[in-house]
Amino acid sequence: MRVSIYRFNPETDAKPRMQDYDVAPEAGDKKLLDVLMRLKTMDDSLSFRRSCREGVCGSDAMNINGRNGLACLTSLPGLKEPVVLRPLPGFPVIRDLIVDMTQFFAHYHSIKPYLINNEEPPERERLQSPAEREKLNGLYECILCACCSAFCPSFWWNPDKFIGPAGLLQAYRFISDSRDTATAARLAYLDDVYRLYRCRSIMNCTEVCPKGLSPSHAIERIRLALVRESS
Amino acid sequence: MRLFLGQRAWVLQRVTALMLLILLALGAATLLTGPSRSYESWHALATSTHGAVLIVVFFAALCLHGWIGVRDIVLDYIHAPTLRLPLLALIAVILFAIFIRVVLTMAAHFAGGA
Amino acid sequence: MRARSASAPKFLNLSQVRFPVGAIASIGHRVSGVLLLVSLPLLALALDRSLRSKSEFDALRDLVSEPWRALLLVILVWAAAHHVLAGVRHLLMDIGVGSRLSQARTSAWAAILAAGIIALAAAVRWLS
Ligand code: HEM
Numbered sequence A: 001m002r003v004s005i006y007r008f009n010p011e012t013d014a015k016p017r018m019q020d021y022d023v024a025p026e027a028g029d030k031k032l033l034d035v036l037m038r039l040k041t042m043d044d045s046l047s048f049r050r051s052c053r054e055g056v057c058g059s060d061a062m063n064i065n066g067r068n069g070l071a072c073l074t075s076l077p078g079l080k081e082p083v084v085l086r087p088l089p090g091f092p093v094i095r096d097l098i099v100d101m102t103q104f105f106a107h108y109h110s111i112k113p114y115l116i117n118n119e120e121p122p123e124r125e126r127l128q129s130p131a132e133r134e135k136l137n138g139l140y141e142c143i144l145c146a147c148c149s150a151f152c153p154s155f156w157w158n159p160d161k162f163i164g165p166a167g168l169l170q171a172y173r174f175i176s177d178s179r180d181t182a183t184a185a186r187l188a189y190l191d192d193v194y195r196l197y198r199c200r201s202i203m204n205c206t207e208v209c210p211k212g213l214s215p216s217h218a219i220e221r222i223r224l225a226l227v228r229e230s231s
Numbered sequence B: 001m002r003l004f005l006g007q008r009a010w011v012l013q014r015v016t017a018l019m020l021l022i023l024l025a026l027g028a029a030t031l032l033t034g035p036s037r038s039y040e041s042w043h044a045l046a047t048s049t050h051g052a053v054l055i056v057v058f059f060a061a062l063c064l065h066g067w068i069g070v071r072d073i074v075l076d077y078i079h080a081p082t083l084r085l086p087l088l089a090l091i092a093v094i095l096f097a098i099f100i101r102v103v104l105t106m107a108a109h110f111a112g113g114a
Numbered sequence C: 001m002r003a004r005s006a007s008a009p010k011f012l013n014l015s016q017v018r019f020p021v022g023a024i025a026s027i028g029h030r031v032s033g034v035l036l037l038v039s040l041p042l043l044a045l046a047l048d049r050s051l052r053s054k055s056e057f058d059a060l061r062d063l064v065s066e067p068w069r070a071l072l073l074v075i076l077v078w079a080a081a082h083h084v085l086a087g088v089r090h091l092l093m094d095i096g097v098g099s100r101l102s103q104a105r106t107s108a109w110a111a112i113l114a115a116g117i118i119a120l121a122a123a124v125r126w127l128s
């Protein structure tokens, strides 16, 4: 199979170029990541991140034939050839398919991704009813791969100010948590022309989330919560 | 409602969108069911009190809705403050001028027709 | 990490990204919004003319006799149709109606196609 990959080495290249590889997948190769690993043995200068190889760590997000996805969850059958691989759109490229995630994680940290509860802790854990726990489904599964934010036009235009779908999904995960007592402060922080309201409900985020989550739905719920909060 | 934060523009855009939708539907219904689409019937409608008020309200909603819309577009694509602020100011002035123009039009004919 | 981001390249060639229908409906909404806004002065002018006299009113009704003006009007009809349909879609999705991905895809297709058909009908009527 033919794979065309975006190459950039900051030490030797003035600008990025595309490099074609021909590779024969072997019997055990099921996913795009398997082929990339095989290519790596042919050309060890090829750089990409990966770790878990099963859609849990979120490190091998890239643009695959024009759509963002995880190489380890992309099945080989059905992939259109040549398979064109580029780094996540809009993110600064460190080398080849590796992008700089600093800003992405800064947005994540800005929404305080941890439980805030200053009440006296109970003897054992803070309990939730099954119904309260149910509200976190579809939110806690996020692996912070950045497929969504790197496919969001609003994030492309304002990556420094718009929190982006991944960060907003996480924000809603804590807003929804019955054990968190900072809901009002969290909502107030998001009520901003840039942080939340750059989202134009394009739903590119939900289109590409490899975990099947819906950041656009979380954003919709945050906006409605803000309306309820202030009326 | 929180003022001077992101939510106000978002809510205002949706409220004005709804107003536009209702007024457009009302206008279309009047056109389709009205006796004739002649100058006389249009003139009578537009210079009547409720007709004139609805037209002014329509343009007010239109200018506000359009303002928030282009403001968002400028915020998305134009980042240099030296370009962004004059551009926003220019657009705001033009929109405001258009609205004033519509009010003057309606006032002129309203006075004449009453 | 070295502070290299400022000079680092970015991949953001929009012609090499495969956009979902929702994104097409959305950019259409933006383009149509701008087209409508740009034509707003003309609308205000038309309002003024239409009230001045019967002859000016009738002149407005003859606008489509000139092909290039008819073409402009067809474009504006598309813009109005697409903007209103995509706008209603947005308003409904904002309150949680049809905001599931499968439904949103269907409604995006519907808005794009319906606006196209409406524009086509206007073109057939005025340009042929
Ligand atoms: C010279 C005229 C104006 C300029 C240059 C201007 C500029 C701006 C800018 C730059 C923002 C974004 C704020 C930010 O970046 O945080 C904004 C927000 C906003 N403007 Fe204006 N504006 C003008 C007039 C108006 C008028 C006439 C209205 C409405 C009657 C209006 C309504 C709003 C609203 C609703 C927001 C949204 C969020 C908020 O309240 O902060 N503006 N304006």
Ligand code: HEM
Residues within 6 Å of the ligand: A199, A200, A201, B013, B014, B017, B018, B020, B021, B024, B062, B065, B066, B068, B069, B070, B072, B073, C029, C030, C033, C034, C036, C037, C083, C084, C085, C087, C088, C090, C091
């Ligand atoms: C007829 C004159 C109209 C003009 C000039 C106009 C203009 C605009 C513009 C420039 C935008 C900004 C687009 C963007 O941010 O991407 C916008 C957004 C919007 N318009 Fe209109 N519009 C009009 C009518 C309507 C109507 C009748 C509706 C109602 C169904 C509507 C619904 C909306 C909505 C919901 C948005 C916000 C979409 C978003 O957040 O991306 N508009 N409009």
Ligand code: SF4
Residues within 6 Å of the ligand: A141, A142, A143, A144, A145, A146, A147, A148, A149, A165, A166, A169, A208, A209, A210, A211, A212, A213, A215
């Ligand atoms: S929401 Fe989905 S696409 Fe976005 S970071 Fe989380 S897992 Fe990745």
Ligand code: SF4
Residues within 6 Å of the ligand: A151, A152, A153, A154, A155, A164, A165, A198, A199, A200, A201, A202, A203, A204, A205, A206, A215, A216, A219
């Ligand atoms: S719905 Fe909002 S967050 Fe998701 S891709 Fe669109 S603009 Fe970005």
Ligand code: FES
Residues within 6 Å of the ligand: A049, A050, A051, A052, A053, A054, A055, A056, A057, A058, A059, A060, A061, A070, A071, A072, A073
């Ligand atoms: S390698 Fe961990 S998510 Fe793909």
